[in-house]
Amino acid sequence: MAFDPADEANQLANLFYSLSQATDDLRLGGTLVAPSVDDLASLKDQADRLDNCGHSFTAQAIGATLANIQDDLANIKNVTADAKAQLGKLTDVSKAIAAATAGVALGLAITSGNPATILAATGAFATAVAGSGAGAGG
């Protein structure tokens, strides 16, 4: 069976929390015979120290769990970047089709030889190219 740092750290954390709780139960459960104030203070101190160990292993367990999924997170980040780029391409494609349509109209207008028609089609083409970002120079 493979060694799992997160699992091991969790087991140790649980052990220390249980020991801390058992120490508190002993201190507060009324089963001790005539404990001194110092005895009770010492038990409380031990319970707190055990709890600190539990916290330390909890932090390590979270860290180990996150380490286990780093490769998964890296791949998700890559695909997220791709999805964002694809969205940009979709926008560009729709603009490019619009620009191409206007370009065809301009070509037809030039063929017609009518200055007014050429002027109107040129205006529409310029608008479409500006919208497509093709004229941005890079």
Added chain:
Amino acid sequence: MPQPCTRSRILLICVSAVVLLLAGCVTATAVSTFCASAATTLASAKPIFSDMKASCLRELDAREPIGSYKTSANDPKMAPSIANCNAIGTQAEGATAAAAILSDYFSAINALASFGTAKAGSDAQTLATKTTAALGSGSAAQTAIGSMVGDLTSVFTSGYQLKKLESDLTRVSGNITAVSNGLVSIIQKNYIDQLLMDEENKTAARYKEFYKPSFSPEAQVMLEDRWKTDAAAIQAKRASAMSLISALQALSKGFADMATNAHKLKSKELSGLLAPYVTQVQTLIPQIQKAF
């Protein structure tokens, strides 16, 4: 008679394009709704991960006797214990970051799925109509050309959109499950079973320590009420965290189903497949947010 024949062809192309477009829209809408719910759920996880350090610090405060009017932050002897809580906080920030990466993915897929292919088509149609008007074409020809350009743009962008969506879903299917499982493990094992349980135990111990049989009945009732209030606050946080676990598990399973079936199910079937997960997650979101 070539004119009716051409009109029929135009009509056929347009109808086919619209049918394809509508089929794509339903699929994209189902994916978009699911991803939007996922992103909202993951945003709700942040306060829970932030409470991991806070729970640790509350437990330190619970070590101080009632009536001492001291907090752990003012006690130099507590510095090593506070350092442990800070370490938990640092790691919890890592969990928040992992949830944010997952949320960013779902938001990107949502944006891709909800890209307005219909609007792209409509914009292209408007432009085509304007440019054909410049040629002095008749209004019927302008409308026909505009309609064709608009529909073809929609179909093209819709087809690209669906193809990329399918690819983006299948490429991370296993990763989404692994990350969800990791976050569930942190919430269940580290937050609920360790930190909240420890806080609950230490809070109870604090009240037990303070209690003396010589207290008046009124004082005993007040003490018990105060303890119940503290215990209820911890229980509310536990319930919220358990709702987050249920939501993450539903998202993970729904996503796996969606990725597996995206290429073979018809759009309405995919929508039907995702609907129960979306309903479940949307019901859980207010429950996750309840204690925070």
